[in-house]
Amino acid sequence: MGERVIMSREILFKAKRKDNGEWVEGYVVAYPSGKVEIHKISKELPDILLKCEIAPSTLCQYTGLTDKNDKKIWENDILRYSYDYDGSPFLKDGEEIKYRVGAVFWSEWRGSWAVCGRGNKKCTNNDVFKYNRNPNRTEVIGNIFDNPELMILFCPDLTGKEEVKAMFIGNGDFVRPVLHPCIKEKCIAYKDGKCMKYDNEVEVKDE
Secondary structure, eight states: OOOOOOOOOOOOEEEEBTTTOOEEEEEEEEOTTSOEEEEEEOSSOTTOEEEEEBOGGGOEEEEEEEOTTSOEEETTEEEEEESOOTTOTTSOTTOOOOEEEEEEEEETTTTEEEEEETTOTTOOOEEHHHHHTSGGGEEEEEETTTOGGGSTTBOGGGOEEEEEOOSSTTOOOEEEEEOOBOOGGGSTTEETTEETTTTEETTOOOO
């Protein structure tokens, strides 16, 4: 018989604490009352289990991947990514690498982590693993909760989530980010193609 290979992946979550809004990492515990906590071992006191009540809407799962700076890539992170990389045989002489920006979410039908580009309103996705095979192509630059302004073509104040019902038996329902474009003249912060609140050029086209 051949050698048995055991695959392992770190199962980890993070969310914002309800009491102070700070991020906390650990394991999720949900109670019948509706309260959700993240439990983690104290670094200062290893024998102590810390329990932090969280805002469930901010719950993010670790993808198991890291970016070019060895930083964990989480669900709802905002990635700066590219199809190509330095030394890629697909780049023509003198051609510069084109970078894109998108939010990470779980694609139920694809069965993997995907990135929703800022020019892609319906979040029909691109596989994060595809870009992360060469980590130089991915970089975490923020997340949709702390840095929604990085999603240039979409209004941070209109960022939300929607529940999607499974189309096939056996596939669970899931939640995906919903990004809404700038409403322009209907918003008092819009002036001459620019968002005065977030100092963004809302007319910028995705690369």
